[in-house]
Amino acid sequence: MIIKKCFFTFLLSVGLLMSGCSGRVELNELLIVSAIGVDIKEDNTAVHFQVVNAGGSAGGQGGAPAGASGGAVYTYSVTGKTVYEAVEKASTILPRKLLFSHVTCIVVGEEYARQKGIDGLFDFLERNHGIRDSMLMLVAKESTAKNILTIYTPIFKNPAESLRNRVKQSAAATGVAEGVQEKEVINWIHGQYRDPVIQGVERVEFDNQADDTQNLQNIDANNKTFRITGLAYFKKDKMKGWYNTKQTRGWAIINSRAHEMFILSHKCNHSKGYVGSLIKGIKTDVTPKVHDGQLSYKINVKGKAILQEVTCKINVGSPKELKKIEFQIEEELTKELTSVIDKAQSKKLDVFGFGKLLYDNHPEMWRKYKKDWAEHFSDANVKTTVNITLETVGARVESIHEQ
Amino acid sequence: MTHPFFKRKRHISQKETSRSEEKLPVSADIHIDLAKIKELLGNSIDVKVIEFLHAPVKFAVCYIEGMVNKQQIELSIFEPIKRWQQTDCKKKPEELIHQLETAAPLYTYRHFDEITAAVLKGHAAIFVDRVDAVYCLAIEMWQARGVEEPQSQTMVRGPREGFVETLQTNTTLIRRRINTPSLRFNLSEVGKITKTTVLIAYLDGIVDQDVLTEVKERLKNINTDKVFESGMIEELIDENGYSPFPVFQSSERPDVAAAALTEGKVVIMFEGTPFVLITPTTFISFFQAAEDYYHHFDLSTFIRLIRILSFIISISLPAAFIAFTTFHHELIPTSLLVSLGAQREGVPFPAFVEALVMETIFEVLREAGIRMPRPIGSAVSIVGAIVIGESAVAAGLVSPAVVIVVSLTAISSFVSPYYGFSGAARLLRFILMVLAATTGIFGMIFFLFGLIIHLCALTSMGKPYFTPLAPFQSGQQKDSILRFPLWWTQTKLYSKWSKKS
Numbered sequence: 079m080i081i082k083k084c085f086f087t088f089l090l091s092v093g094l095l096m097s098g099c100s101g102r103v104e105l106n107e108l109l110i111v112s113a114i115g116v117d118i119k120e121d122n123t124a125v126h127f128q129v130v131n132a133g134g135s136a137g138g139q140g141g142a143p144a145g146a147s148g149g150a151v152y153t154y155s156v157t158g159k160t161v162y163e164a165v166e167k168a169s170t171i172l173p174r175k176l177l178f179s180h181v182t183c184i185v186v187g188e189e190y191a192r193q194k195g196i197d198g199l200f201d202f203l204e205r206n207h208g209i210r211d212s213m214l215m216l217v218a219k220e221s222t223a224k225n226i227l228t229i230y231t232p233i234f235k236n237p238a239e240s241l242r243n244r245v246k247q248s249a250a251a252t253g254v255a256e257g258v259q260e261k262e263v264i265n266w267i268h269g270q271y272r273d274p275v276i277q278g279v280e281r282v283e284f285d286n287q288a289d290d291t292q293n294l295q296n297i298d299a300n301n302k303t304f305r306i307t308g309l310a311y312f313k314k315d316k317m318k319g320w321y322n323t324k325q326t327r328g329w330a331i332i333n334s335r336a337h338e339m340f341i342l343s344h345k346c347n348h349s350k351g352y353v354g355s356l357i358k359g360i361k362t363d364v365t366p367k368v369h370d371g372q373l374s375y376k377i378n379v380k381g382k383a384i385l386q387e388v389t390c391k392i393n394v395g396s397p398k399e400l401k402k403i404e405f406q407i408e409e410e411l412t413k414e415l416t417s418v419i420d421k422a423q424s425k426k427l428d429v430f431g432f433g434k435l436l437y438d439n440h441p442e443m444w445r446k447y448k449k450d451w452a453e454h455f456s457d458a459n460v461k462t463t464v465n466i467t468l469e470t471v472g473a474r475v476e477s478i479h480e481q
Numbered sequence: 482m483t484h485p486f487f488k489r490k491r492h493i494s495q496k497e498t499s500r501s502e503e504k505l506p507v508s509a510d511i512h513i514d515l516a517k518i519k520e521l522l523g524n525s526i527d528v529k530v531i532e533f534l535h536a537p538v539k540f541a542v543c544y545i546e547g548m549v550n551k552q553q554i555e556l557s558i559f560e561p562i563k564r565w566q567q568t569d570c571k572k573k574p575e576e577l578i579h580q581l582e583t584a585a586p587l588y589t590y591r592h593f594d595e596i597t598a599a600v601l602k603g604h605a606a607i608f609v610d611r612v613d614a615v616y617c618l619a620i621e622m623w624q625a626r627g628v629e630e631p632q633s634q635t636m637v638r639g640p641r642e643g644f645v646e647t648l649q650t651n652t653t654l655i656r657r658r659i660n661t662p663s664l665r666f667n668l669s670e671v672g673k674i675t676k677t678t679v680l681i682a683y684l685d686g687i688v689d690q691d692v693l694t695e696v697k698e699r700l701k702n703i704n705t706d707k708v709f710e711s712g713m714i715e716e717l718i719d720e721n722g723y724s725p726f727p728v729f730q731s732s733e734r735p736d737v738a739a740a741a742l743t744e745g746k747v748v749i750m751f752e753g754t755p756f757v758l759i760t761p762t763t764f765i766s767f768f769q770a771a772e773d774y775y776h777h778f779d780l781s782t783f784i785r786l787i788r789i790l791s792f793i794i795s796i797s798l799p800a801a802f803i804a805f806t807t808f809h810h811e812l813i814p815t816s817l818l819v820s821l822g823a824q825r826e827g828v829p830f831p832a833f834v835e836a837l838v839m840e841t842i843f844e845v846l847r848e849a850g851i852r853m854p855r856p857i858g859s860a861v862s863i864v865g866a867i868v869i870g871e872s873a874v875a876a877g878l879v880s881p882a883v884v885i886v887v888s889l890t891a892i893s894s895f896v897s898p899y900y901g902f903s904g905a906a907r908l909l910r911f912i913l914m915v916l917a918a919t920t921g922i923f924g925m926i927f928f929l930f931g932l933i934i935h936l937c938a939l940t941s942m943g944k945p946y947f948t949p950l951a952p953f954q955s956g957q958q959k960d961s962i963l964r965f966p967l968w969w970t971q972t973k974l975y976s977k978w979s980k981k982s
Contacts, residue, residue, distance in 0.1 A: 101921065102807045104832060106825040110810075110818060132822030179811030180818060208811065239815070 105132075109174040112151060113238035115223025116161070117187035118194055124157045125164035127176065128227045128238055149291050150235035153227045161202040178206060182238045183214035183245075184260060185279065187222040191310065191317035196276075200264050211261035214245055217310040217317065219278040226279055228289040232299055241304055245277065248306040250356070252277070252323065253330030255337040258309075267315050270448070271434035273427040275329060278307035278320065311422075311429055318425065321418060328418030331379055331411065332430050334362045340386070343406040351390025353403055355383045357411075357466065366436045368443050374459035375432060377415060382469040383407055388477040395475050400468050408464040415462045423460075426452040505593045511539050511610035518543055518606070521597050528600075536566050538574045539610035548603035550622035557583035558605065558618065574611045581618065588617045598676070625650065631733040631755070633900055636772040643733045644755040648678055651750055651757070654735035655682060659742060663687070666750075669700050672708040678752040679714070682738070687745045692761055692942045696747050711756045714749065721939050725905040728941035730759040730766060732899075737771045747942075761944040764936055765961045768792070770898035778966040785962060791893035795906045798893070799836045800917035800925055802886045806832045808921030824880035833918035835879045839887040840911070842868060847891075 115126035134148045154172060158164035168176065184203070186196055203209050218226045227237070234240035245257035258276050266274035285301035287293045293302055308326035310317050321329065330336040339360065344352045363378040383404065385394070392399050422429050433451055437444040447454045507514055515530060522528045527546040533539065542558060558581060565580040566572070581587070588604070590596050596615050600606050603621025628650065631643030644651045652666055663685040671679050679700060683693055699718040708714055715729045716722070732738060733755040738748045741759040749758040768788045773781040805812055806821060813821065828835065846865040853861055873879045890910070894903045909932065916924030939946035948954065949961040959965035 105806050105822045108810065110822065130819050132819050133826045177810055180815045
């Protein structure tokens with residue numbers, strides 16, 4: 079009995095102890111990949127891995143032994159027929175094992191997106207359990223992913239982190255609050271209802287020096303930073319073109335992606351100047367309607383505005399003027415909405431998910447329209463109503479220009 | 482019942498060894514008796530036999546030096562007897578004993594085993610010629626430590642008195658707190674050689690009878706030569722011998738013991754140790770300090786939650802650190818991962834070895850801190866601070882994060898009000914670390930499930946150990962993890978209010 083027990087315990091412990099260690103990787107055996115870039119190279123796929131040099135990133139740490147400095151990140155580039163081949167080929171040039179679970183963004187070169195289409199990336203990204211599907215997706219505007227990933231950024235030692243933060247920061251300007259995530263793009267491409275859009279990124283000033291840590295010493299920051307641009311629109315997985323900022327903002331409002339947004343209206347009566355305000359609590363309601371075979375959409379936008387800047391001579395104290403300001407903001411927003419709707423309809427790309435809305439509300443009509451949805455989409459009648467309430471005029475009432 | 486795999490075999494002695502000659506009856510001849518008692522107690526220098534063999538009524542007094550009140554021997558025994566001897570009237574030897582002027586209890590024994598036992602306990606045995614009995618006067622007194630503040634269970638607010646090594650003082654300390662006639666101290670004796678006095682204290686009418694009989698039964702079943710501390714008894718009467726968790730609360734605070742008595746628990750007290758055992762006990766009671774009831778309820782509840790948190794930390798933090806940094810890199814925020822990675826650059830050992838080395842160093846320092854002579858204490862703490870803190874990191878042996886993890890764990894393990902309980906966490910921590918290093922969080926969860934099952938299976942004196950939680954009792958929740966306000970349940974206002982609603 080005792081022998082049996084001992085044997086059982088021995089088996090259990092050996093089984094437990096021996097089996098486990100296989101998955102064990104120490105932190106200093108890993109290369110943390112912070113961003114992936116994809117470019118086209120001849121007919122192949124060039125994949126760039128921006129990896130974190132822990133010793134260089136966490137500078138000033140007491141534990142980091144001297145000598146383990148250098149740049150905060152390095153970018154390795156490999157070429158393969160597919161992403162997976164590139165990853166496997168990378169093992170020949172990489173010093174450590176790649177850790178994909180901390181990838182913050184994937185940057186696709188514009189040429190790759192236009193010529194090859196981004197569909198080829200997704201199977202690897204989805205199949206690998208280590209990769210988060212919530213990572214951001216970006217298109218390098220008129221550039222390559224390599225250009226975006228070979229730059230040292232100030233403030234953030236990790237450029238990928240800087241990039242992600244830029245997406246968050248730019249929300250008020252571009253309207254797209256959380257950026258576009260990889261899983262959304264997959265849903266949009268492979269769902270039957272809509273065509274994807276992806277945010278664009280570019281370098282503010284192109285400078286070959288930016289890939290050198292020495293450049294971080296230079297006070298001029300514009301040559302080592304990114305700009306989040308408008309959206310790149312796709313026809314399924316092939317990129318077709320760019321939306322300008324106005325259109326991007328319109329897209330964000332229609333898709334309820336805008337949390338807050340600044341707006342500058344410049345219609346001052348009798349005088350030059352501008353009125354700037356921040357719009358918060360934007361709520362968008364899109365309802366499809368089918369009337370006599372004619373498809374129409376009604377977009378209802380509500381929001382609250384906070385007055386930020388007045389550079390013309392208007393009497394902010396008077397309710398009449400405030401109404402005017404409200405009206406101007408509404409006009410501006412309507413312009414943004416119609417601009418993106420017109421563009422989308424002319425390109426016949428349903429980037430708003432109108433098809434999905436139709437399916438949700440009138441499934442029988444969707445089944446009818448499904449076959450040539452692009453045509454029906456471009457023919458649809460879209461009406462917009464914007465209703466903005468000016469909530470506060472800020473810390474002062476009268477503009478200094480009134481005196 | 483528990484699985485036979487985990488059941489413990491208990492050796493119960495059947496044969497009681499007793500020497501037949503000790504059953505010898507006392508003879509009427511004082512010379513024979515004195516010879517006999519000298520033979521039984523041997524020629525120890527601390528055994529004093531004062532003989533008065535030329536007095537009209539021959540008598541002798543036998544006691545052990547240092548265990549009796551010598552002054553009282555003189556005043557209550559010698560003086561009155563001397564006066565009586567000097568009077569002229571006819572003296573009967575039976576009357577001698579009535580001359581004593583004392584309040585101490587007097588026992589009459591007719592067998593030598595009883596006499597030796599009494600003398601060894603500090604009684605003064607009075608032998609009288611032509612009387613076939615020996616009188617024992619309980620005038621024991623010895624050098625004892627005064628009542629001081631308890632060392633192992635300190636508190637900010639609360640009584641400063643602690644139990645001492647003398648049983649009599651300890652019973653007084655409890656008696657003074659519970660002024661009820663139903664308080665009982667039942668005498669019992671343990672140890673074939675040491676014959677240590679054990680008291681079973683309980684409140685008649687409140688105590689759980691099953692527990693009381695169980696305690697008595699188990700104490701009776703002990704077959705050991707020696708007992709010096711309550712910890713030895715604890716191990717001897719523990720039904721879960723292999724479990725690291727203590728199922729007795731050992732306390733040196735009279736207020737804790739008194740509170741336990743009023744809750745219907747049994748308190749086992751020992752001669753020679755300030756620690757009493759409280760049984761039956763629950764897992765949660767090890768997170769409850771006496772001070773909880775002396776402070777405001779919201780603060781006490783908060784502190785209890787802190788204690789539970791620190792118990793969890795002290796059991797699982799190093800293991801969690803190992804699991805996260807070697808298996809589950811995706812669970813660490815990126816910037817922290819980078820920082821941890823930077824610290825690990827150049828560290829030659831796996832995280833498990835790092836943590837194990839630091840834990841071992843800490844345990845060594847802790848043990849050294851307890852055992853070393855007081856004057857060199859500062860030297861050890863300096864070395865400890867340098868080794869643990871600075872040099873191990875500077876030498877590249879361990880990463881700073883591991884130092885933080887180990888020191889946080891160490892601090893957390895001191896939070897439990899009961900030292901014995903933190904020992905369980907200390908031991909389990911190492912097992913958990915091995916599992917975390919081999920199978921990651923999977924192994925940890927596997928182990929923690931097993932731990933919960935084990936805790937649910939434990940019993941203390943036949944009562945469930947995890948009780949207000951595992952056999953869930955909603956009525957007892959007001960004083961388990963949380964401490965509800967006392968006025969919720971213990972004032973008349975509340976009962977009126979609850980009747981109304």
